[in-house]
Amino acid sequence: MPIRKVWRESRWRFFFILAALLVVASASVFYNAKAEKVVIESKDFHEAGMRTIRGALFLFWGFSAMFLGLGGFLRERAVGTVDYTLSLPVSRTRWFLYRSLIGAFQSMAAALIPALAIPVIAAVSGGDYPVGDAFLLGLRLGFGGMLFYSVGLLASTLFAGDYTSAGIGMAVVFAINNSTRVNSG
């Protein structure tokens, strides 16, 4: 039952983010026809990581993952339902655990589904994009980007308002993105 509640409270945010990322992924294929640019060719982890955290998809995904981390008790306090939630026989730790796990699964799904959609979109537009590469891209986005999800989770634990949490989270994501940008030349 707690899992059902957490899912119900986050599902529209998840579906919206998924749809937005699919639009971003489609746009990158249709309008730039350069989807290959985000393929990770290098086997070197550091270089692969640095290359992964470039590009519109990753930036969008970073913000999205951060948004998936929002919610929780402070938000419930703001909307007035926290008293009811805390009167149920579930510890705060378990509520947090359920929220963290579902958010992590949603983040991973939000990374994998748009990445795996790229080969399909590429085929529709007459191009070719290997499914294996797309899967690898999705996994790297998902695992590497857990950092951004954690930022959202932390922000929602520290700040009550959705706008405050989102604003601070976005600033952190933007800062991380800028600080990890590497010179290609």
Place this chain on the structure above:
Amino acid sequence: MKAVVETRDLTKRFGNNYALSGLTMTVPRGHIVGFLGRNGSGKTTTIKILLDVIRRTSGEATILGEPTGSFAIRRRIGFLGEDKRLYSYMTVREIIAFTRAFFPTWRMETETRLLADFELPLSRKVRALSKGMRTKLGLLLNLSRHSELLILDEPSEGLDPVMTEQMLQNLVRQAADGTTIFFSSHQVAEVEQIADHIIAIEKGRVILEGSLDDLRQKFQRINLVFDDPPPPEAFKRAGVDRVIVRGRTISILASSNVDDITALGPILAAKSVDVQSVGLKELFLEKVKGDHANS
């Protein structure tokens, strides 16, 4: 007297303000306990500390014999908050099913009866319910649990008189079934209507505590009329809680020793002496005034 809630020297500070200043009280098992106080007197803060929604600054508090932080006791208690906020995205049917799953003591017959009594629309979203309907739903969710203790924070706030009456009758029925009811209110009339035990607080401290019958027996109003009233200090003795001079009349609120105080009338040349029982409203107002005079 077995207690379901006990606090000792409970304090809660918000910045420089004390919401609770050494609150010591006992909620006896098997009673309907009215938790009376003005707005801002500390009732909601006390309840939130008992439910571990907020943390106390100092002092001790136990609920059903367990420390307030124990989440296991939540299976044994029900709670209806002041604003009756519930999950707006769920339908009435969904939130009933959701809540039912947490409580093994859930009574389907109570759920069915209250659904019929309250005429709740099962397929309507909680966000589309009026405050009165939300209160009914909140009551159903709590009364059906059949918990040992039901805590309600200003349950009649925002309700019309008919709905208030319906709610009070349901609380009485639940208490008859063995549940201890602890409800806060600033409406003396509704407390007096159903409560058999009173705890009144002011500025985060208990100013009145005991069974309603005992309080009614214990406190008496003694009115003495004089041609030339003596100074109030003449009545300073055990049992005198408050002395008020109104023209030629001296009105004394006594908590004990009534016979001795009454006997002062003839000694001090009173023209008449009249002893009256004191209603809860008057008693509460006197205690609040007395607290302000002392502080």
